[in-house]
Amino acid sequence: MAATGEWDVDVVVVGAGVTGLTAAYRLHQHGRSVVVLEARDRVGGRLLTEERDGVRLEVGGQWVSPDQTALLGLLDELGLETYERYRAGASLYIGRDGERRQFTGDAMPVSESTAREMDRLTVELDRLAAQMDPLSPWEHPDAEALDRVTFAAWLEQQTDDVEARDNIGLYIGPAMITKPTHAFSALTAVLMASSAGGFSHLLDADFILDRRVAGGLQNVPLELAARLGDRVRLGSPVTRIAWDDAGVEVHTADAVHRAGRAILAVPPTLVSRVTFEPPLPAVHQQMRQHQSFGLVLKLHLTYATPFWRDHGLSGTGFSPYETVHELYDNTNEDLATAGDARGTLVGFVSDVRADELLALSAAERREQVLASVARYLGEQALDPEAYYESPWMAEEWTAGAYATSFDVGSLTRYGPHLRERVGPLAFASSDVAGLGFQHVDGAIRMGEAAAED
Numbered sequence: 001m002a003a004t005g006e007w008d009v010d011v012v013v014v015g016a017g018v019t020g021l022t023a024a025y026r027l028h029q030h031g032r033s034v035v036v037l038e039a040r041d042r043v044g045g046r047l048l049t050e051e052r053d054g055v056r057l058e059v060g061g062q063w064v065s066p067d068q069t070a071l072l073g074l075l076d077e078l079g080l081e082t083y084e085r086y087r088a089g090a091s092l093y094i095g096r097d098g099e100r101r102q103f104t105g106d107a108m109p110v111s112e113s114t115a116r117e118m119d120r121l122t123v124e125l126d127r128l129a130a131q132m133d134p135l136s137p138w139e140h141p142d143a144e145a146l147d148r149v150t151f152a153a154w155l156e157q158q159t160d161d162v163e164a165r166d167n168i169g170l171y172i173g174p175a176m177i178t179k180p181t182h183a184f185s186a187l188t189a190v191l192m193a194s195s196a197g198g199f200s201h202l203l204d205a206d207f208i209l210d211r212r213v214a215g216g217l218q219n220v221p222l223e224l225a226a227r228l229g230d231r232v233r234l235g236s237p238v239t240r241i242a243w244d245d246a247g248v249e250v251h252t253a254d255a256v257h258r259a260g261r262a263i264l265a266v267p268p269t270l271v272s273r274v275t276f277e278p279p280l281p282a283v284h285q286q287m288r289q290h291q292s293f294g295l296v297l298k299l300h301l302t303y304a305t306p307f308w309r310d311h312g313l314s315g316t317g318f319s320p321y322e323t324v325h326e327l328y329d330n331t332n333e334d335l336a337t338a339g340d341a342r343g344t345l346v347g348f349v350s351d352v353r354a355d356e357l358l359a360l361s362a363a364e365r366r367e368q369v370l371a372s373v374a375r376y377l378g379e380q381a382l383d384p385e386a387y388y389e390s391p392w393m394a395e396e397w398t399a400g401a402y403a404t405s406f407d408v409g410s411l412t413r414y415g416p417h418l419r420e421r422v423g424p425l426a427f428a429s430s431d432v433a434g435l436g437f438q439h440v441d442g443a444i445r446m447g448e449a450a451a452e453d
Ligand SMILES: Cc1cc2nc3c(=O)[nH]c(=O)nc-3n(C[C@H](O)[C@H](O)[C@H](O)COP(=O)(O)OP(=O)(O)OC[C@H]3O[C@@H](n4cnc5c(N)ncnc54)[C@H](O)[C@@H]3O)c2cc1C
Pocket: 014, 015, 016, 017, 018, 019, 020, 037, 038, 039, 040, 043, 044, 045, 046, 047, 059, 060, 061, 062, 063, 064, 236, 237, 238, 239, 265, 266, 267, 270, 273, 274, 298, 390, 392, 397, 398, 400, 401, 402, 403, 428, 429, 430, 431, 438, 439, 440, 441, 443
């Protein structure tokens, strides 16, 4: 290891997702020299805007909500415009009885008793979330008890109404953590609610999926990378980091970068793919074995026109009983105003339903997805011009979607070490955030925190 003062740069950042690029840009603004090493041949990590079959798609993250002040601030700073998600018209719900029902506003068309139970559970989850600082969920007054029980079991303790449980479970399980509700703790569920300003926000699609970025949310990392220029090195997977209290040597296949410190801006699961010399402390190695990615398929279906609008429908649909548990109009409004007549839907298939789908052939998957979308929107949905499934779970430098979370009991056991620095090494990602947990807003917050000395 070279002596202090002989560094190539002040800080090496590993990973050119939003977290790493935010950290590097803030350091650069403060006069520090940085290099960003990115394994892929592009920047953005879990944000990717791509043209597929002539359609511009946001393959990864895309929505912005009003509580995401770090993201809104950065969009402003980078001069990026937003537009409102299309939402005019009635939404659809397919209930436990298999019936499709239309509704407007946020009152779902369920029986009065189920609605009462859903309201009661919402009040309780909002109460628990309000008691939590999302940066330290393990300090919640009921942390131990809530972390011992799965979210599914907690819901069963709260109510006998199966449809109320399934609906409340949907908004945190398949829709957010993207794991079955029996695979994460009630404390993790409360963290998800608290990180978004309350459970009521997660129930409100008009809040949580409020706006999109003109040209796509990947413009955030693209703009940051443009400001960093050749400090960002693509195609540079970091394989080994030698470190001591004085600094780091960060190795890729063909280069060694010496620096005073390093920021690992990668999901927790990918920290373990790097060899550390000396090894990370035992608790860090243990902790990252208890964090894992969820699984969700993000599906884009493009039609000649947004036909559902002609029927007074918004394109929004929910059902815990459908293959596609959430559906939205995802037409690129910025292109629509420029004359593109096509309409695009985005749908999601999560956790065990995604497992089932991925076991099928491509043709069978498409058939099953279209049949599910047709149960919401009718037979016209069976004939899209373009159909696209996101590939995140098969990508070496992500390997899941949307993000990582702890298994039952581990948030209280390991949480305090989540953002702990080890000598000259800092660890950051949207997956260790408080506010904006698992979201781009959290990635920005964590990037800014990691940039601080
Ligand atoms: C399908 C999908 C939909 C989503 N929807 C939304 C949404 O609507 N709104 C929202 O706010 N968020 C959404 N998210 C979540 C959001 O995209 C992520 O939280 C955020 O982009 C994570 O940023 P990050 O920089 O922390 O991690 P990443 O984006 O994962 O970046 C990490 C980077 O590190 C690189 N890397 C990993 N290992 C190494 C190594 N050894 N050497 C060098 N480089 C390495 C990776 O290639 C990657 O570029 C969604 C995510 C997905 C997948």
